Amino acid sequence: MSILNLSAYKFVTIEDGPAWRPLVTERCNALGLKGTILLAPEGINLFIAGPVAEVRAFIDYLRGDALFGGRFADLQFKESLSEKQPFRRMLVKLKREIITMKKPAIRPELGRAPSVDAPTLKVWLDRGHDDTGRPVVMLDTRNAFEVDVGTFEHALDYRITKFSEFPEVIEQNRADLEGKTVVSFCTGGIRCEKAAIHMKEVGIDHVYQLEGGILKYFEEVGGAHYTGECFVFDYRTALNPDLEPTATAQCFGCRAVVPAEAQKSPYYTPGKTCPACHPDAKTGNSQAA
Structure with missing residues (x-):
């Protein structure tokens, strides 16, 4: 369990997102982190993972760097550990909302x-x-x-x-x-x-x-x-109440959630198809790959 996974958000006015984006991206890449950070006028939302020491360094950066003017000094993180990096790449995105409700009056x-x-x-x-x-x-x-x-x-x-x-x-x-x-x-x-x-x-x-x-x-x-x-929205797919990854998977073909029992189906091929999207599933063809 050498990978520390972080999630955090804060609703706070951000006016400098376009200027922050390349600097935050550079710091994440320098630390070898992967995941997604969303910056919007209403706040920040992030899911990142990496080696424990490097993730802790990023926490200190967000909370203490003068760039952010103290906006994230009280940012609270939810943590869990995993054996593998659950993200493929590092993305810092600019968005209209950090979670879309289409209700811009909510501040x-x-x-x-x-x-x-x-x-x-x-x-x-x-x-x-x-x-x-x-x-x-x-x-x-x-x-x-x-x-x-x-x-x-x-x-x-x-x-x-x-x-x-x-x-x-x-x-x-x-x-x-x-x-x-x-x-x-x-x-x-x-x-x-x-x-x-x-x-x-x-x-x-x-x-x-x-x-x-x-x-x-x-x-x-x-x-x-x-x-x-x-x-959870990463390659762990689901966590149990002990915050441990479970056998539940997600189909890369249709994005359906595939419980452990469904993974025994002849229609399930990791990375390709599952019982929800395999072309033979509706016809009941048991010879499916």
């Missing part, structure tokens, strides 16, 4: 939605209500294929295919949330933070985001009240 740096940390949420779920006695409902803000890999018990899942659908499905399903404490969650915290802010803005009361998302929950309390694994 999280002007005020975060209330959050609940993992130990507190576990207590709420243990007893079935929050500290006021209000029932707690978990709201999954991820895409449907991610939810299928694993989610919290009894979580609301509106089968969205992209995050920009979230405002519409919430408007259609407001009745599910009335009179309850709503905890939005996602992989690392970024989507559920935007989701919580949106829900507050449209008048839904008693909304919290899960601080740090599923990965921070796993790190702090394990898999209590969670069923399955957590999909």
Whole structure:
């Protein structure tokens, strides 16, 4: 386990993204890091990996370099270890939003939605209500294929295919949330933070985001009240509650998630096809490669 994997985000005004991009790229390459960093006017979002010492050096760079004017001094990271580098290359991209909701009026740096940390949420779920006695409902803000890999018990899942659908499905399903404490969650915290802010803005009361998302929950309390694994957007595909890579894979042909059992199918060829996309799967031809 010699590779340290980092994920982090922060909503903060960034005006110098185009000037920062080549400098951040140069520092990552010099340290031998791989992954993706998104820079947008609303903030930063990153998934990177590399040798432990080099990743720690990059953390110090982000938090302390004068280039960033202290914007990332309090940047919090979610960490996990792996045996292999899960990314193929290093990319630093300029984007309009670090997570696309198509709601540009949302400016999280002007005020975060209330959050609940993992130990507190576990207590709420243990007893079935929050500290006021209000029932707690978990709201999954991820895409449907991610939810299928694993989610919290009894979580609301509106089968969205992209995050920009979230405002519409919430408007259609407001009745599910009335009179309850709503905890939005996602992989690392970024989507559920935007989701919580949106829900507050449209008048839904008693909304919290899960601080740090599923990965921070796993790190702090394990898999209590969670069923399955957590999909991650790198070559590990999914992590268990111990933050270890699992046997779950992703098809490089159609991007479908392929559980360990499905990998035994004659329609599964790593790097090519799976039961969801193999041309013979619908006809039931068992002679498929």
